[in-house]
Amino acid sequence: MVTLSVVVLVLFIASLATGHVSLPLIKTLMAAFGDDPGMLGLILVEIRLPRALLAIIVGGSLGLAGAALQGLLRNPLADPGVIGVSSSAGLGAVLVIYFGIAAEWELAVPIAAMTGAAIAVALLLGLAGRDAGPLTLILAGVAVNAFAGALISLALNLAPSPYAVFEAVFWLLGSLADRGFTHVWISLPLTLVGWILLATVARPLNALSLGDDVARSLGFNLSRVRGQIVLGAACCVGAGVAVSGAIGFVGLVVPHLLRPFVGHEPGRLLIASGLGGAALLLAADMTARLLPVMHELRLGVVTALIGAPFFLHLIVRTRRALI
Amino acid sequence: MSDLATKGVTVSLGGRKVLDDVDFGAKRGDVVGLIGPNGAGKTTLLRVLSGLMAPNQGTVTLEGIELESIPRASRSRRITYLPADAPVHWPLRVDRLVALGRLPYTGLWRGLDDIDTEMTESAMARTDVLDLSDRVISSLSSGERARVLIARALAVEPEVLLADEPVSSLDPYHQLQVMELLQDVATDNRIVVAVLHDLTLAARFCDRIVLIDDGCIAHHGLPEAVLTSDIVRGVYGVETITASTSAGDFVVPWRRIDSVDQSS
Numbered sequence: 001m002v003t004l005s006v007v008v009l010v011l012f013i014a015s016l017a018t019g020h021v022s023l024p025l026i027k028t029l030m031a032a033f034g035d036d037p038g039m040l041g042l043i044l045v046e047i048r049l050p051r052a053l054l055a056i057i058v059g060g061s062l063g064l065a066g067a068a069l070q071g072l073l074r075n076p077l078a079d080p081g082v083i084g085v086s087s088s089a090g091l092g093a094v095l096v097i098y099f100g101i102a103a104e105w106e107l108a109v110p111i112a113a114m115t116g117a118a119i120a121v122a123l124l125l126g127l128a129g130r131d132a133g134p135l136t137l138i139l140a141g142v143a144v145n146a147f148a149g150a151l152i153s154l155a156l157n158l159a160p161s162p163y164a165v166f167e168a169v170f171w172l173l174g175s176l177a178d179r180g181f182t183h184v185w186i187s188l189p190l191t192l193v194g195w196i197l198l199a200t201v202a203r204p205l206n207a208l209s210l211g212d213d214v215a216r217s218l219g220f221n222l223s224r225v226r227g228q229i230v231l232g233a234a235c236c237v238g239a240g241v242a243v244s245g246a247i248g249f250v251g252l253v254v255p256h257l258l259r260p261f262v263g264h265e266p267g268r269l270l271i272a273s274g275l276g277g278a279a280l281l282l283a284a285d286m287t288a289r290l291l292p293v294m295h296e297l298r299l300g301v302v303t304a305l306i307g308a309p310f311f312l313h314l315i316v317r318t319r320r321a322l323i
Numbered sequence: 324m325s326d327l328a329t330k331g332v333t334v335s336l337g338g339r340k341v342l343d344d345v346d347f348g349a350k351r352g353d354v355v356g357l358i359g360p361n362g363a364g365k366t367t368l369l370r371v372l373s374g375l376m377a378p379n380q381g382t383v384t385l386e387g388i389e390l391e392s393i394p395r396a397s398r399s400r401r402i403t404y405l406p407a408d409a410p411v412h413w414p415l416r417v418d419r420l421v422a423l424g425r426l427p428y429t430g431l432w433r434g435l436d437d438i439d440t441e442m443t444e445s446a447m448a449r450t451d452v453l454d455l456s457d458r459v460i461s462s463l464s465s466g467e468r469a470r471v472l473i474a475r476a477l478a479v480e481p482e483v484l485l486a487d488e489p490v491s492s493l494d495p496y497h498q499l500q501v502m503e504l505l506q507d508v509a510t511d512n513r514i515v516v517a518v519l520h521d522l523t524l525a526a527r528f529c530d531r532i533v534l535i536d537d538g539c540i541a542h543h544g545l546p547e548a549v550l551t552s553d554i555v556r557g558v559y560g561v562e563t564i565t566a567s568t569s570a571g572d573f574v575v576p577w578r579r580i581d582s583v584d585q586s587s
Contacts, residue, residue, distance in 0.1 A: 203429060210420075213404060
C-alpha cells in the first residue's frame, strides 16, 4: 500500500515534468507560486497540473470501482463498464455534441455525461430490483449497456455533419488533453462522494467471499450494500467519464494485477486498486504525450493497447487459478 | 420452554408449501438433529431459524423475543448459519477466512483486535485447522475445507449455531470429530441445530431429533423415540438394523423397501 502511494506520487511529479515543453521543475514551481509565474509557470499550473490531477481522479475512480464491482459480483470480468455507466455517460456526451450544444457551452458535455450515468443507475436498479443477485445485476447492466451503445450508434448514424461524428468519436476514445481546473472542480465533488461510498464497503465485500447467505448472517444488509456500490461506482465513474471520455481496461486490469498482493481479499483490494488505477492512468497519459506521433494518441486507445495484451498474458499465466 | 422456537411457521416457495404450520423448539445445551428425506424442508427451516428467510406465516422467537425485532447487529453475533456446500469465491488464506467470523464484532472504524485474534485461533484449534493457517482455501481437500468453514462459524461465538449438513464431506474420523465438537459447543449453554443425513451419527450424538417429512414435523423427541424402525420405514422407505452393544445402541439403514417388494 505504501509502495503504491509512493509510485503514484513519483508518477504525479513525473507527469508534471513531462510534455512538449521541458520544464526545470523546481525552478518553475517556485516561479509558479511566486508573483510572476511566467510562461513556464503557466504551463505547469494551468495545463500540466490539472491534467495530472484528473489522471489521479479518473484512474483512481476506475480502479476503485472495478475492485468494488468485482467483489460485489464475485466475477473477475466485471468492470465499471459492466453496469452500463460508462456507455450511458458516453451517450449523454454524444447527444450534446450531436445537437451542437457542446460547441456553445464548455460544461455541457460533462453535465450531460453525468446525467446519462444517473439515468443508467436508475434504470439498472429498476431493472434488477431490490433483491437482485449478481447475475441479475450483470444481465441488467448488459441490457443498459447495449441500449446506450445502440443509441450512440443511432446518433452517429444520423449525425448532421461528418465533423460532429468525428468530434463525438474522438471524445469517446477518451483523453485528458486540454482539460483545465474547471474540469477538476466539476468532477471532484461527485468523485469524492463515490470514493467514500466505495471505500466503506470493505467489510461486506469480505463477507461476500463466503456467499450471500453467510454475508447476511454476518449482519450485512445486502440490498443496501448493492445499492451503495452501484451508486458509488456511478458517481465516481460517471464524473470521471464526464471529463475524460471513456477509458477502458483500467477498471478491469488493475484489480486483477493487485489481487495477489492483498491476499485476494476484496476489502483490502479497494484502496490498493484505487491507487493502482491512478498510477496506471498517470503512466498511460505520459505515454500518450511522449509517443512521437502526429496526433497525440487518445488515452482510451493507449490503455486498451497496453491493457488488452497484458490482460491476455495474465489470463494465460493464471489460467489454473481462474477455473 | 424452548429458547429457540417457531410457531405455526409456513413457507411457500413458487406456490408450493415447503413448510406447513411448523412448531419447532430447541433448548440451550442441546444438539438438535434435523433429519428427513431430501426436499422435506430441512434447509428451509434452518434458514427461517437463522432469520435469512421470513416465513409467510408464523413467528420465530429467540428467548421469547421475535427474531425480526432483534437488531441485525446483535442477531449476527447471537445466531450464525453454516450453509451446505458454501462457495468461497476468492482464494483466501485460511486464517483470514476464519477471521471473517469476527466481522459482526467489527465496525467501520474498528478492525480486528486481540480478542478477535484469540477467538479466531481458538476456533481453528477446535476444528484442528491451525496447521493450515497460511494455506490458501482453494488448495485444501474437501474435508479440510469443511473444517475451516466450521471454524469460521465457531469464531462468531454464537448462542445459536445452525449447521446445514456439517459432516457430509468428511471422513469417519473427522465426522466423529465434528459431531463431538457440536456436542461440545452445545454443552457450553448454546443451541446447536444441525441438518444430518447420517442416522447413525444423529442417533448417537443428538440430544433431540426432529424428523421432517413433506414440510411438516412428523416426529420429534429423544433419538431412541424417533429413530425406531417403524418411523424410519414410514418416512424414508428403508428397513433399518438396530442393535444394542456394550458401547451403546446404534441404528443403520439397511435396505430399500421397494427392493424388498420386488424380490418377493
